[in-house]
Amino acid sequence: MNAQPPAIKFCGLTRVADVEIACALDVDYIGFVFAHGSPRRVDLARAVELAEAARRQPRQARIVALVRDSSPGDVDAVVAAVRPDLLQFHGSEDEASCSRFGIPYWKALGVLGVDDAQAHVETSHPSAEALLLDAHAPGGAGGSGHALDWSQWPRTPRRLVLAGGLRPDNVANAITLTRPFAVDVSSGIESAPGVKDPQRMAAFVAAVRACDH
Ligand SMILES: O=C(O)c1ccccc1NCC(=O)[C@H](O)[C@H](O)COP(=O)(O)O
DSSP: OOSSOOEEEEEOOOOHHHHHHHHHTTOSEEEEEOOTTOTTBOOHHHHHHHHHHHHTSSSOOEEEEEESSOOHHHHHHHHHHHOOSEEEEOSSOOHHHHHTTSSOEEEEEEOTTOSOHHHHHHHSOTTOSEEEEESSOTTOOSOOOOOOOGGGOOOOSSOEEEESSOOTTTHHHHHHHHOOSEEEESGGGEEETTEEOHHHHHHHHHHHHHSOO
8 A cells, every 4th residue: 555646657658759748747757668569669769769858858757668578688788778767577577587687677467367466466576666567468468458457456565556548537546446656557648559648648647646645
């Protein structure tokens, strides 16, 4: 349970203008997706451009590089080029595979169809800065727009990030039911995959910051 208002992560940013809006809204994290097959995937050159834009902003968001079962060499290349504040592992990476880069990381756990998410949370990736519980089956892709059953949210002292199907009109209720460390959104603030909508971005932030925490 968290008494603090949840942090906000905008994920799947692909355009400099959207990075600038996210930073102006003072969101806490911005995520760049390197996972193959994602409609929000960026290459290294674009990610460097986006990261440089973020670092020019008066308000700094932590930069999150999202990978899914990438090779260590590919992750090393992302780390060297983008210099992210955080890595987010979205595949079947184990604790050693995630912690080997010496950078704080979040581990995404697909929990759809998992019998006991509570046990999953208690035992997974002890060195993770946070666990991101997402509305997909283990090994599946994020960015689905599908929501979890928030009533089944695990109770744990570990930092949990709520993801999956969040939108400006449902995020306050999701926070009330789960009291997460952070909320993570991608499709719920978009007009098309990878194209964030300024009004939805602002509405999402306003809804999070207005909710009773
Ligand atoms: O966003 C993607 O396209 C994506 C593809 C493959 C792996 C992970 C991906 N996104 C990870 C995220 O953290 C998303 O923000 C999260 O799944 C929530 O997405 P949404 O339900 O669209 O808000």
